[in-house]
Amino acid sequence: MQRPLVVQKFGGSSVANADRIRRVARRIGRERAAGSDLVVVVSAMGDTTDELLTLAHAITDEPDARELDMLLATGEHQSATLLSMALHALGVEAISLTGPQAGITTDGRYGRARIANIEPRRIRAEIEKGNVVIVAGFQGQSETAADQAEMTTLGRGGSDTTAVALAAALKADRCQIFTDVKGIYTADPRVVPDARQLPVIGYEEMLELAHQGAQVMQVRAVELGWVNDVVIEVLSSFEDAPGTLIREDPLVEQRNKVRGLAHDRNVAKVTLVAVPDRPGVARSVFEPLAEAGINVDMIVQNVGHGGATDMSFTVPRAELGKAKKVLEAVVRDLGAREITTDASVAKVSIVGAGLHNAPGYAARMFGTLADAGVNIEMISTSEVRITCMIAEDELSTALSALHGAFELAKPDAIDVAATGMAAG
Ligand code: ASP
Numbered sequence: 086m087q088r089p090l091v092v093q094k095f096g097g098s099s100v101a102n103a104d105r106i107r108r109v110a111r112r113i114g115r116e117r118a119a120g121s122d123l124v125v126v127v128s129a130m131g132d133t134t135d136e137l138l139t140l141a142h143a144i145t146d147e148p149d150a151r152e153l154d155m156l157l158a159t160g161e162h163q164s165a166t167l168l169s170m171a172l173h174a175l176g177v178e179a180i181s182l183t184g185p186q187a188g189i190t191t192d193g194r195y196g197r198a199r200i201a202n203i204e205p206r207r208i209r210a211e212i213e214k215g216n217v218v219i220v221a222g223f224q225g226q227s228e229t230a231a232d233q234a235e236m237t238t239l240g241r242g243g244s245d246t247t248a249v250a251l252a253a254a255l256k257a258d259r260c261q262i263f264t265d266v267k268g269i270y271t272a273d274p275r276v277v278p279d280a281r282q283l284p285v286i287g288y289e290e291m292l293e294l295a296h297q298g299a300q301v302m303q304v305r306a307v308e309l310g311w312v313n314d315v316v317i318e319v320l321s322s323f324e325d326a327p328g329t330l331i332r333e334d335p336l337v338e339q340r341n342k343v344r345g346l347a348h349d350r351n352v353a354k355v356t357l358v359a360v361p362d363r364p365g366v367a368r369s370v371f372e373p374l375a376e377a378g379i380n381v382d383m384i385v386q387n388v389g390h391g392g393a394t395d396m397s398f399t400v401p402r403a404e405l406g407k408a409k410k411v412l413e414a415v416v417r418d419l420g421a422r423e424i425t426t427d428a429s430v431a432k433v434s435i436v437g438a439g440l441h442n443a444p445g446y447a448a449r450m451f452g453t454l455a456d457a458g459v460n461i462e463m464i465s466t467s468e469v470r471i472t473c474m475i476a477e478d479e480l481s482t483a484l485s486a487l488h489g490a491f492e493l494a495k496p497d498a499i500d501v502a503a504t505g506m507a508a509g
């Protein structure tokens with residue numbers, strides 16, 4: 086019989102120091118002893134990536150993109166080698182590989198490269214030799230002639246993508262993402278005390294949660310899992326407890342239920358006051374923002390009065406300064422009255438597959454917020470999500486009220502069925 090192949094990923098907090106690396110090695114050793122072949126993806130230790138970025142910016146305001154990727158990649162080299170040594174110390178055969186050695190090629194966009202191909206020959210050969218293969222996450226090699234290939238990195242949180250991509254390429258039996266939380270919750274347990282861990286969640290719902298600020302997994306990794314049908318398990322590296330399975334949810338059609346709440350404080354509201362109401366205005370506003378790489382969300386344009394209209398939208402809070410600079414020129418060109426901004430807002434979302442064909446959820450959400458005395462400033466929706474923008478200092482009130490109104494603390498039949506499936 087073939088041995089099961091398991092891909093495991095350990096995030097930065099799981100390998101933050103020597104003790105934790107040894108603990109991860111013991112866990113890998115146990116899985117190995119149970120008879121699995123293992124490919125292990127690691128992130129850089131603790132805050133290493135942030136520290137390397139800070140260092141680079143202490144040297145120069147504009148670090149060269151190529152050199153920056155060379156630098157950032159060292160974070161994962163460090164953790165991969167140390168984990169391999171920790172396994173050796175336990176008598177477990179292991180070898181560390183860089184992304185390029187693991188056969189991961191990408192396009193050439195430094196800092197946000199996308200995986201183009203994985204040729205896992207070397208990984209397979211090392212498994213064949215009896216090694217646990219440790220792969221440095223978050224990196225690859227640009228897909229060019231060998232004598233010009235460059236180190237690239239996959240964007241912040243990119244080790245998740247490395248792990249899911251390897252699981253797909255190797256047709257792994259399991260893909261486990263070990264992190265510092267126990268799994269995916271109905272809401273952030275730090276804000277909503279009776280938030281409940283979900284045994285299973287569909288890809289689509291997980292994508293919305295990740296987009297809306299649930300910082301558990303990189304969005305691209307979830308997308309990649311969905312496209313390649315990789316069942317992803319998110320679980321704690323600090324305790325032995327079942328996690329949350331992210332998978333195609335076969336029961337999705339049978340339920341119209343809110344699955345979880347997401348929130349995001351990383352937003353700011355921008356209003357352009359008295360913009361001329363004529364064709365092409367939206368383009369003059371949003372094109373320059375797009376060119377500056379600023380993501381715009383939740384756009385609202387009021388009904389025009391006397392040839393002018395107000396236009397509001399949200400941008401990531403960290404980009405507010407940059408957005409203002411871009412928009413000041415736009416306001417001048419268009420002859421709008423002024424720009425106002427508000428950085429003390431937050432988004433709260435209800436997420437669940439099937440929300441769009443179940444009327445009443447929007448009304449219940451708005452009613453619940455009203456009863457809690459929370460004012461809604463903007464609304465946006467997707468197939469599986471309804472989002473309201475509110476004042477940031479009302480966020481925890483809003484989350485608790487919604488968690489209660491949609492009865493999220495209580496497991497339902499779907500969770501029970503899902504748990505049964507997960508065990509099977
Ligand atoms: N070390 C990288 C980061 O901090 C990649 C990762 O953690 O997944 O973004």
Ligand code: MG
Binds near residue numbers: 096097128242
């Ligand atoms: Mg990370």
